[in-house]
Amino acid sequence: MNATNFLIAAYVATWVILGVYLVSVVLRFGKLRQQLRELGKK
Amino acid sequence: MKRAFPILWVVTVLLLAYGLYQALVVAPTEATMGPVQRIFYYHVPCAWTAFCLFFTNLFASVVYLIWKNNKADSLAVASAEVGVMFCTIVLITGPIWARPVWGIWWTWDVRLTTTLVLWLIYVSYLMLRRFSDTAQTPVLAAVLAVFGALDVPLVYFSIWFFRTQHPQPVMGKGGSLAPAMLHAFLINLLAFSVFGAMICWSRFRLETLKREVEQAHAMESLGGPGVPETTSLPLSRSAR
Numbered sequence: 001m002n003a004t005n006f007l008i009a010a011y012v013a014t015w016v017i018l019g020v021y022l023v024s025v026v027l028r029f030g031k032l033r034q035q036l037r038e039l040g041k042k
Numbered sequence: 043m044k045r046a047f048p049i050l051w052v053v054t055v056l057l058l059a060y061g062l063y064q065a066l067v068v069a070p071t072e073a074t075m076g077p078v079q080r081i082f083y084y085h086v087p088c089a090w091t092a093f094c095l096f097f098t099n100l101f102a103s104v105v106y107l108i109w110k111n112n113k114a115d116s117l118a119v120a121s122a123e124v125g126v127m128f129c130t131i132v133l134i135t136g137p138i139w140a141r142p143v144w145g146i147w148w149t150w151d152v153r154l155t156t157t158l159v160l161w162l163i164y165v166s167y168l169m170l171r172r173f174s175d176t177a178q179t180p181v182l183a184a185v186l187a188v189f190g191a192l193d194v195p196l197v198y199f200s201i202w203f204f205r206t207q208h209p210q211p212v213m214g215k216g217g218s219l220a221p222a223m224l225h226a227f228l229i230n231l232l233a234f235s236v237f238g239a240m241i242c243w244s245r246f247r248l249e250t251l252k253r254e255v256e257q258a259h260a261m262e263s264l265g266g267p268g269v270p271e272t273t274s275l276p277l278s279r280s281a282r
Contacts, residue, residue, distance in 0.1 A: 003075075003076045003077050003078040003142050004077050004078075006078050006081070006138050006139070006141060006142050007077050007078050007080055007081060009138050010081040010084065010085070010134075010135040010138040010139065011062075011066075011081075011084060013131070013134050013135065013138065014084050014088070014131050014134075014135060017127060017130060017131050018127070018131070021124075021127050021241070022241070025241070025244055025245060025248055028248055028252075029247075029248055029251065032248070032251045032252055032255050033251070035255050036251070036254065036255050036258065039255070039258045039259070039262060
């Protein structure tokens, strides 16, 4: 593996971790909003 | 403030894109290490952001211990979680840089070991928040955060106090960086600091919403209205 591959691996790893975390935050937001909406209907 | 939120996200994305362009295109290739040195433009800003978030966690925990302020507790949870994420990036990008430069993925060097310990302390903090459900949990977590934060200066100053394999600082005393490299580094430092603050703010809003839902569930179980009157979310207003 040459040096450029290590560089690509580091940048891809960074953005994958950030992307997965951001998606998890958005999904948790959606779930809580849904729960709040259901509680409001009762 | 809520109107500024999407605008600030757009500014953050633009800063990150400019930082990426500076790091990969504009900054010159380092003579000894070659292109792998460009990992530095992400590794160091992520470490800096993690440290800032752990200090935010310390500040919020101290505020919670003194005044028992629930917003401070929410901020402590949010900053610890986002800080762990940035520290994870540091612990992954570091070995990826070390393999072609040092010839090894990992060594039990003081800087590396104290960073791993720091990560473990805050992972245990998050475990405590996640799996303990007593009234004392926020207090115990705040005390753990105060002791955990003591590791942050130890990580930072370890390269001065001990003989380590980790590179010495490139800025300030004893360090030198070419102007184009310095520019790319500072842009990424700013971009990741703003990005960290924005993710922490989003996570803080999520924690606030979570507590409102828990409060609504508690009120419902007591036979009252499901959504608390104190809630300030536009969504809950429409639900009423």
